[in-house]
Amino acid sequence: MGKHFRDEEIEEFLKAYVARFPDAVERMEHVMLNPFDDNDELMSQNFREIYQVAQSMEFFAAYAAHEPSAIHDLVRDVARRVSDGLGPMGSRKIKS
Numbered sequence: 001m002g003k004h005f006r007d008e009e010i011e012e013f014l015k016a017y018v019a020r021f022p023d024a025v026e027r028m029e030h031v032m033l034n035p036f037d038d039n040d041e042l043m044s045q046n047f048r049e050i051y052q053v054a055q056s057m058e059f060f061a062a063y064a065a066h067e068p069s070a071i072h073d074l075v076r077d078v079a080r081r082v083s084d085g086l087g088p089m090g091s092r093k094i095k096s
Contacts, residue, residue: 003073003076003077003080004063004067004073004077005059005063005073005074005075005077007043009057009059009060010077010078010081012059013053013054013057013074013078014078014081015051015075015088016053016056016057017019017049017050017078019052020049020052020053021049024046024049025085027045027046028041028046028078028079028082028087029086030041030042031046032082032083032086033086047075047077050074050075050078051071052069054070054071054074054083060074
């Protein structure tokens with residue numbers, strides 16, 4: 001479960017996100033596995049895309065109506081879910 005959104009909401013979001021941007025998860029994983037690269041533009045692209053997709057999600061609109069930091073909460077929960085798919089922190093092959 002995400003910190004701000006339910007698992008079902010994150011899954012619904014990820015399905016819509018990948019449908020619209022098929023390489024989205026791979027790009028997020030790249031940033032996580034290559035933290036020492038210059039990833040600023042890639043991270044900005046991911047953030048913009050998450051924002052675009054979120055605008056069409058009912059659960060997000062309902063949450064955003066009462067929470068000014070809604071997009072940041074969604075980005076954190078989505079990143080947490082993608083990160084969980086990479087395995088436990090100590091087992092990841094971080095590239096330096």
